[in-house]
Amino acid sequence: MSPDRQAATHLRGRLSASRNSLPRAVRITVAVLAAGLFLAVPGYGDSTRTVDIEINNGKVVGKKSARVVKGDTVVLRWRSDQRLKLHLHGYDVETTVSPGTPAEMKIRARATGRFPVEIHGQSESGGHSHGHRTIFHLDVYPE
Amino acid sequence: MQRPLRIGPFGLVLPLLTWPVEALAHGFAVRYDLPIPLGFYLVGAGATVALSFLLLAIFAGARPARVDRGPAYRVSRRAGWILSNNWVAGSLQGISVALFLLIVAAALFGSENPFKNISTTFVWVIWWVGMMFVNTFIGDIWALVNPWGAVFAGAERVLRLARPDARLSLDCPYPERLGVWPAVVLFLAFAWLELIWGEGEAPRMLAVVIIGYSLLTWTGMIVFGRRAWLAHGEAFAVVFSTFARFAPAAFHVGGLGGRPYCAHGMETVEGVSIGCAACFETAPPAERAVALRLPGTGLLVQRPVSASTAAMVLTLLATVAFDGFLATPAWTGIYEYFTDLSQPAPWWRAPWITVALNFYGVATMLFLLFPLAFAAVFLVCCRLTVAVAGGAATARVACYFVLTLLPIAIAYHLAHYMIYLLLTGQYIIPAVSDPFGFGWDLFGTAFYKPDIGLIDAKFAWYTGVIAIVTGHVIAVYLAHRTALRLYSDRRRMLAGQIPMLALMVAYTMLSLWIIAQPTVR
Secondary structure: OOHHHHHHHHOOOOHHHHHHHOOHHHHHHHHHHHHHHHHHOOOOOOOEEEEEEEEEOOEEEOOOEEEEEOOOEEEEEEEEOOOEEEEEOOOOEEEEEEOOEOEEEEEEOOOOEEEEEEEEOOOOOOOOOOOOEEEEEEEEEOO | OOOOOOOOHHHHHHHHHHOOOOOOOOOOOOOOOOOOOHHHHHHHHHHHHHHHHHHHHHHHOOOHHHHOOOOOEEEEHHHHHHHHOHHHHHHHHHHHHHHHHHHHHHHHHOOOOOOOOHHHHHHHHHHHHHHHHHHHHOOOHHHHHOHHHHHHHHHHHHHHHHOOOOOOOOOOOOOHHHOOHHHHHHHHHHHHHHHHHOHHHOHHHHHHHHHHHHHHHHHHHHHHOHHHHHHHOOHHHHHHHHHHOOOOEEEEEOOOOOOOEOOOOOEEEOOEEEOOHHHHHHOOHHHEEEEEEOOOHHHOOOOOOOHHHHHHHHHHHHHHHHHHHOOOHHHHHHHHHHHOOOOOOHHHOOHHHHHHOOHHHHHHHHHHHHHHHHHHHHHHHHHHHHHHHOOOOHHHHHHHHHHHHHHHHHHHHHHHHHHHHHHHHHHHHHHHHOOOOOOOOOOOOOOOOOOOOOOOHHHHHHHHHHHHHHHHHHHHHHHHHHHHHHOOOHHHHHHHHHHHHHHHHHHHHHHHHHHOOOOOO
8 A cells, every 4th residue: 555545544534635645637637627617607697688579469479488697687578469468487577568568577587497478367378278378488597 | 585575565465466377287386497408418318328337337247146135124113113103193194184174175165376275285296296205215104194094094993982893894805906906097097187187276176186086085995995995096005105115214014924915915025014004004013113224125026016016107107207298399399280270181170080189188198198108118128128038928027127117207206396396385385374365374474475596497407417317327226136136147137137228228318308308388
């Protein structure tokens, strides 16, 4: 047994000893990875994100989800050709949009997750959804 | 973290307006899971494959005769004594029956808003998801608190006090051939109600379901006797005890003689049955104990399980996968394909087809197809095992190996339901203060608003992927141990576990794929 290993065995649990027992390559790899992670992680999301969403005949035109980062201030700006009551789950924000009158939902994205936006109080959407139809998702990712 | 509660008139009215009445999501409420990112998916998948090969290489050195020691456990007589103590058992059952009555009363007479009624949160989240975890990671607690069993036992006792020679149950001998098939069928019906029907979130409907199932269960007990029905027909007793086979603690009853199976269909080894609640109840006090073992080792069997138990396990696997699948864009694609009647093919114009092609029709077809497909794939794997390793009949091999798949289902459960339990489960906090939604505030928590930031997506991703990979490793190891028992020849033993390993990799990949899909509802 090499003196190094011996020391490690005797002083198990002591930080200095266990650090010495790590091969240098491992230490360098860990350091590089840690530095890489530190640099790669984007800054805490604290910007304001505005998303314009257009609803045509009860359906969202174009992208049906938006991706933001935790900590962002998010403004969902709705326009619609009919009068609709919209509800953002989880954050529990409700707004009513009418033709010619855009509506805004403003939240601070404090919780991560995939939050559906539903049309409420409509019976003609039919199907199994009892008049609550998901039309959009707000995805809040961790920083 | 509890936010300060503002109880002004606005604060009172706003939740009423904005608390959504949801449909069709795990019987109750919406899920907020973010799909695992590609990196997590790839690392999980890579680790699954790499660890599978690593384990196979380690197994290659194993010698059948030497390694097969059978499941090891310690026996705690003191725990057995505590659990069979009348006061302990009685108070557990008393609490359970009281809760059961509260839930039924709330479902019948409480608010019709599922978020303001304790019954919906309690049944779909706390009990159904929570009990499954308790039974899986602790032991068969459900067998101790089952309110249907407790009520029936209480009624039997009262009747015996009044008329000592009267019997509540007809005690017809339970037909052995039926096995746990009644429980399989009833569980499928329950899963259909939870995943497809979606009306079970309405308290009144839930009340109808609970009362209907209670009457059915008590009828079963009257005909076949309480213990026989709990062991074969009460769907939740059978499902939860199946999960409890994984658990670190289990009922241990000795002195059963040399029969291969106990009176309730559980295998006995050297006169000992492990995990049989009915044996525990009927045994003399000196024979009652609790076995403590490493999680998962209870899934190793000396004798093949019954075909109906195998069907139960496969049904469990299939329904949890189906549950996840229902929230994927792939499902939306299938659904839209079948229901898109704007350009119907000629053969689709038959009226009965158009009627069947709604959400319920398409989803139900797929729901029934899933268990059949799982069973078919599993049997093909067992056939391959027999083809490369020889030996027993395919069905026998299937009944040896089937329990080793359970850790993969448990891991997927953990990955899939954890956020649901921790986020939606919080609705129980306001509900305990106001169980009926009548505006009470018994414990000062009636205005608690669920904290959606309680767990971070990143935490959920790590736990999910780690759970799935760990479950896979446990399953592969258990399948190896089972192969050791089945085949005495080393080459056959190794060849024999390759089809099962392939199946497990496929199933683990399916689990990972599902949690990598964006939920679409």
